[in-house]
Amino acid sequence: MAISSESDTRQNAESRARIVARLRETKKAKGKAHTLSVLSQPVLPKFVEREQGKTEAFVARAEALSCRFLTEGKTEKKTVAKVIAKSSVSKVLRDFLATRRGKKALPLLLFDVLEKSYWQRLGILKNVEGCCRPTEVSEEVEGGDFEATPFPAFSLQRAVCAIAETGTLVFANRTRAQALLTFLPTVHIVLLAERDIVGSLEQAFVRVPSSAAGLWACHLVSGPSRTADIEQKLHMGAHGPKELVVLLHR
Amino acid sequence: MTSVSSGKSFHDDAAAALQNPSLQAALDKAGAGFLATRSRAFASIENAQALCEAAERVRTRAVHDMADLLLLFEQRARAQGVSVHWAETAEQARSIVLALCAGKRRIVKGKSMASEEIELNEALLQAGAEVVETDLGEYIVQLAEEIPSHIIAPAVHKTRAQIDALFRHHHGGRKTPEGRVRSSQTLVEEARRIIRKKFLRAEVGITGTNMLIAERGAALLLTNEGNGDLSAIMAERHIVLAGIERIVASEKDAAAVLRVLARSATGQSLGTYVSLYGGTGRGTDGTEKPRKDMHVVLLDNGRSAMHGGPWHDMLRCIRCGACLNHCPVYTSVGGHAYGWVYSGPMGKVLSPLLAEAGTDARLKRRVAALPHASSFCGRCVEVCPVGIPLTSLMRKLRNRHFERPQGIKGWKTRLGCLGVRLLxxxxxxxxxxxxxxxxxxxxxxxxxxxxxxxxxxxxxxxxxxxxxxxxxxxxxxxxxxxxxx
Known part of the structure; x- marks a missing residue:
């Protein structure tokens, strides 16, 4: 299959011209492209318009999707207890990881090299030593690097915002390595600030940076990976994370 | 062509499907669940009707402005380092993808109905590549050498025992005692382990897309398993196959469609993973640096011919599968009897129209009869979130079918028609x-x-x-x- 790039381009231009011509020829009313949204005002579900407490709504929906919120106490039912102080994030995370310490080698905790200084400032990297092996991933990382450990245990990532309407966490990944954090590990641990919870899908998209501002890919994540392809029975951890763990802080 | 249909016509295959006990058991199990989850999802919103109308407006306008929006998409995507290819026919799309996969052997695929439509897997296999479907349902169907029987749940026709047997045959390893069927949890685990290895070694990832967002120059991908995303991320090269009608203007418009898409398909308020691909990205040093190459193949294959004509409304379809789940014909015979990738009411309209653009005469003849396989009960029209008048489109297709010389054939049919006219x-x-x-x-x-x-x-x-x-x-x-x- 050898197509010279020049003839390829010419064929591409010809196909484009013919397809566009067919679409234009039949278009009933000719006009400019509506690059702006069709809907001047988004039509939201009634419950979103009514909702006062975004935090409660987000936590309830995310939990219904099998997200787990880490708290300082043992088991907390009240939403307010699920919002922890930023200063205790490090300790709460360490306590969680301690319960998951493997018997053999220490499990991997992946984090993005660009965020290293942030996690250091929070005191996390030092604090979790002994429970896991913090490992940075960078843009140079290839799929092959994980062949020895195809199922890294943990990853740590910051969400750009969260959506109360659907219980969704939003990640704006600037590199491929960051995207790996969202999909590769068995347990995906997410840091989210309470003030970053927005009401609707539309509000979340506004917060996603443009390509010009450095975005590579944006991911809206609602609960852990799941499948119901075998006899419609639901299972977590189809290909992506089996668990989605949230550190929600003030 | 890819086909599991053994009979010559829908008629033969539907009859065989009704006599197939394991298929009937699988359909029974699946049917009720789909209906209940969808109706629960919509019942919990007071203004469900308004949400559907918003999605319909978005799709109507996007289809109307398709040419301009596609050009805007191309311009934005190119500026972000994404290559955009235009394919008029299935054959052209295949050769574009083959050229992009030249010299690459290991290919992983996310779910893409467009790739089934152009029979891409066969072409890649013939070229000597290893192609692995990574959506669990598609993977099962691929092992069984079949085609999907449902656009949302491709392996809905397979029972757990059949899947267990397939996995045992293809994965090898330790044998479980005969007569014992492993749990679905075990089967999911096994598939996860085996497909993960394929992800890690993949050279090309091919996915479909639910929407192309013109303003952002990005492809939106919705999955529950995360397999589409791993396909897009892990390989150095990401190829997106998109029917040209997948275009929408903006993210705001995409949000309106997303609100009804997952609710109609699986009863979720949103799919587990909704991703946008197409950005340039930054390197570790903070400078602009596209880390891998991405290609979008825009597939026409008969769609532009539908634009502006009697079948224009069909281009609004968002492929949610609600019409399949609510169709008394589909839920009795399953997807394979339809003889091609698109089944149920949407398939009865889409398949004849898309087949016309192709060159497969046998397929054309076969799917031309599909619009007749309906009692016009109208449930598909009722549940369609974007208001496609499926039954009236089927009626128009029937009329056209009869107007053609090959329409009314055989003395029995002619005699019947004559009798009815007399009566x-x-x-x-x-x-x-x-x-x-x-x-x-x-x-x-x-x-x-x-x-x-x-x-x-x-x-x-x-x-x-x-x-x-x-x-x-x-x-x-x-x-x-x-x-x-």
Missing amino acids: FAHPRLYRSLLALALRLLKLAARGKGHVGRVAWLPGIGGWTKTRDLPVNRSARAAITLLDDV
């Missing part, structure tokens, strides 16, 4: 013959073992083979009524 033109004759027929039916319903039901009638054996014709009170009442006239 409908003479009301008296119609009434007296109907009364006679009903009396005969009453007699036929006296047989042993089927009192009140007719088990066999001359001429409609195909119908009575799988069910009895009830002759109830209303039939007797009709006789009395007719006698009075």
Whole structure:
């Protein structure tokens, strides 16, 4: 299959011209492209318009999707207890990881090299030593690097915002390595600030940076990976994370 | 072509499907679940109707402005380092993808109906590549060398025992004792382990897309398993196959469609993963640096010919599968009887139209009969979130089918049509013959073992083979009524 790039381009231009011509020829009313949204005002579900407490709504929906919120106490039912102080994030995370310490080698905790200084400032990297092996991933990382450990245990990532309407966490990944954090590990641990919870899908998209501002890919994540392809029975951890763990802080 | 249909026509395959006990068991199990989850998802919103109308407006406008939006998409995507390829036919799309995969051997795929439509897997396999479908349902179907029977749940027709046997055959390893079927949890784990290795070593990832967002120059991908994303991220090269009608103007518009898409498909308020691909990205040093190459193949294959004509409304389709789940024909015979990738009511309209753009004469003949396989009960129209008048499109297709010379064939059909014309033109004759027929039916319903039901009638054996014709009170009442006239 050898197509010279020049003839390829010419064929591409010809196909484009013919397809566009067919679409234009039949278009009933000719006009400019509506690059702006069709809907001047988004039509939201009634419950979103009514909702006062975004935090409660987000936590309830995310939990219904099998997200787990880490708290300082043992088991907390009240939403307010699920919002922890930023200063205790490090300790709460360490306590969680301690319960998951493997018997053999220490499990991997992946984090993005660009965020290293942030996690250091929070005191996390030092604090979790002994429970896991913090490992940075960078843009140079290839799929092959994980062949020895195809199922890294943990990853740590910051969400750009969260959506109360659907219980969704939003990640704006600037590199491929960051995207790996969202999909590769068995347990995906997410840091989210309470003030970053927005009401609707539309509000979340506004917060996603443009390509010009450095975005590579944006991911809206609602609960852990799941499948119901075998006899419609639901299972977590189809290909992506089996668990989605949230550190929600003030 | 890819086909599991053994018979020559929908008629033959549907009849075989009705006699297939494992398929019937699988369909029974799946059917009710889909209906319940969807109706729960919509019942929990007071203004569900308004949300559907918003999505319909978005799709109507996007289809109307398709040419301009596609050009805007191309311009933005190119500026972000994404290559955009235009393919007029299935063959052209195949050769574009083959050229992009030249010299690469390990290919992983996310779910893409467009790739099934152009029969991409065969072409790649022939070129010597290893192609692995990574959506669990698609993976199962691929191992079984079949085609998906449902656009949302491709392996809905397979029972756990069948899947267990398939995995045992293809994955090898330790044998479980015969007669014991492993749990679905174990099967999911095993597939996860095996497919993860494929992800890590993949050279090319091919996915479909749910929407192309013109303003952002990005492809939106919705999955529950995360397999589409791993396909997009892990390989150095990401190829997106997109029907040209997948275009929408903006993220705001995409949000309106997303609100009804997952609710209609699986009853979720949003799919587990909704991703946008197409950005340039930054390197570790903070400078602009595209880390891998991405290609979008825009597939026409008959779609532009539908634009502006009698089938224009079909281009609005968002591929949610609600019409399949609610169709009495689909839920009885499953997807394979339809003979091609698109099944159910949307397939009855789309398949004949898309096949026309192709060169496969046998396929054309086969799918031309699909619009006839409907009782016009109208549930598909009721549940369609973007208001596609499926039954009226099917009716138009039927008319067109009969207008063509190949339409009415065979002396039996001709005679039948003639008879009906005669009867409908003479009301008296119609009434007296109907009364006679009903009396005969009453007699036929006296047989042993089927009192009140007719088990066999001359001429409609195909119908009575799988069910009895009830002759109830209303039939007797009709006789009395007719006698009075």
